[in-house]
Amino acid sequence: MSKTRIAFIGAGNMAASLIGGLRAQGLDASQIRASDPGADTRTRIQAEHGIATFESNAQAIDGADVIVLAVKPQVMKSVCETLKPELKAGQLVVSIAAGITCDSLQNWLGQVPVVRCMPNTPSLLRQGASGLYATAQVSVGQREQAEQLLSAVGTALWLEQEQQLDAVTAVSGSGPAYFFLLIEAMTAAGEKLGLPRDIASQLTLQTALGAAHMAVSSDVDAAELRRRVTSPAGTTEAAIKSFQANGFEAVVEQALQAAATRSAELAEHLGK
Numbered sequence: 536m537s538k539t540r541i542a543f544i545g546a547g548n549m550a551a552s553l554i555g556g557l558r559a560q561g562l563d564a565s566q567i568r569a570s571d572p573g574a575d576t577r578t579r580i581q582a583e584h585g586i587a588t589f590e591s592n593a594q595a596i597d598g599a600d601v602i603v604l605a606v607k608p609q610v611m612k613s614v615c616e617t618l619k620p621e622l623k624a625g626q627l628v629v630s631i632a633a634g635i636t637c638d639s640l641q642n643w644l645g646q647v648p649v650v651r652c653m654p655n656t657p658s659l660l661r662q663g664a665s666g667l668y669a670t671a672q673v674s675v676g677q678r679e680q681a682e683q684l685l686s687a688v689g690t691a692l693w694l695e696q697e698q699q700l701d702a703v704t705a706v707s708g709s710g711p712a713y714f715f716l717l718i719e720a721m722t723a724a725g726e727k728l729g730l731p732r733d734i735a736s737q738l739t740l741q742t743a744l745g746a747a748h749m750a751v752s753s754d755v756d757a758a759e760l761r762r763r764v765t766s767p768a769g770t771t772e773a774a775i776k777s778f779q780a781n782g783f784e785a786v787v788e789q790a791l792q793a794a795a796t797r798s799a800e801l802a803e804h805l806g807k
């Protein structure tokens with residue numbers, strides 16, 4: 536990325552977090568540009584990161600090696616249609632929009648190299664998890680550029696098939712909300728057991744953080760970690776048996792299936 540020039544179309548939350556991540560990795564402000572219709576948004580991002588901003592998308596992409604489409608899915612078609620006549624050979628298009636397929640993007644932009652990504656909200660804290668898929672037109676060098684872009688805000692993993700992005704949406708895209716739900720439920724249950732709410736909340740949050748750290752840094756998988764903390768006839772075993780008697784694994788599987796199905800439905804709808 537030492538000389539790569541990157542243009543962001545849309546300078547909202549995700550673009551700001553990616554720009555922050557790239558700057559933290561040492562990318563020079565002169566290598567990054569952004570366009571956005573909002574004057575306040577442009578002023579804010581310019582002040583925060585020292586990058587050039589534009590009202591015109593066409594001006595922003597002039598001379599860029601990588602064009603990051605960071606607008607809402609609903610405006611993607613019109614954004615692509617106005618960008619199409621401005622694109623130059625060799626420019627890579629990276630879309631972070633949920634549910635917009637590579638087929639739709641190439642219908643609107645022409646047969647340009649496209650990388651489609653599914654990041655998640657912890658990217659805003661550089662703790663994100665993203666799945667990436669590249670079309671056949673993407674070169675090895677361009678794959679590296681896309682990977683470095685998403686790695687600036689967390690873990691970035693390549694997928695063999697575009698359809699797997701529906702599963703990525705179900706696991707990591709929507710995933711933060713599942714953990715929030717568990718945090719809510721554990722806090723409420725702790726309160727019912729007699730703890731003051733703020734103590735139940737702090738214990739739950741620190742336990743979630745500690746467990747995630749253990750799982751990430753351990754050389755054994757989560758199932759083994761769980762076995763190691765579950766003594767026969769102990770308290771943890773009593774809780775795990777209760778979870779499993781109530782069909783915990785099936786509940787999780789059905790929830791992720793519902794998210795993946797909805798992701799595919801949205802892609803169908805948004806691609807029209």
Ligand SMILES: NC(=O)c1ccc[n+]([C@@H]2O[C@H](COP(=O)([O-])OP(=O)(O)OC[C@H]3O[C@@H](n4cnc5c(N)ncnc54)[C@H](OP(=O)(O)O)[C@@H]3O)[C@@H](O)[C@H]2O)c1
Nearest residue numbers: 545547548549571573605606607608631632633654655656
């Ligand atoms: N936030 C996440 O955690 C997350 C996770 C996964 C994927 N994504 C995807 O990332 C994309 C951006 O999400 P976000 O949360 O960053 O949204 P956002 O904060 O609303 O940012 C989008 C920006 O694009 C601007 N915009 C609207 N029309 C435009 C146009 N024609 N040309 C250039 N810019 C335009 C918007 O301006 P106005 O506000 O004035 O309309 C806004 O500043 C979405 O497609 C979303 O699906 C986000």
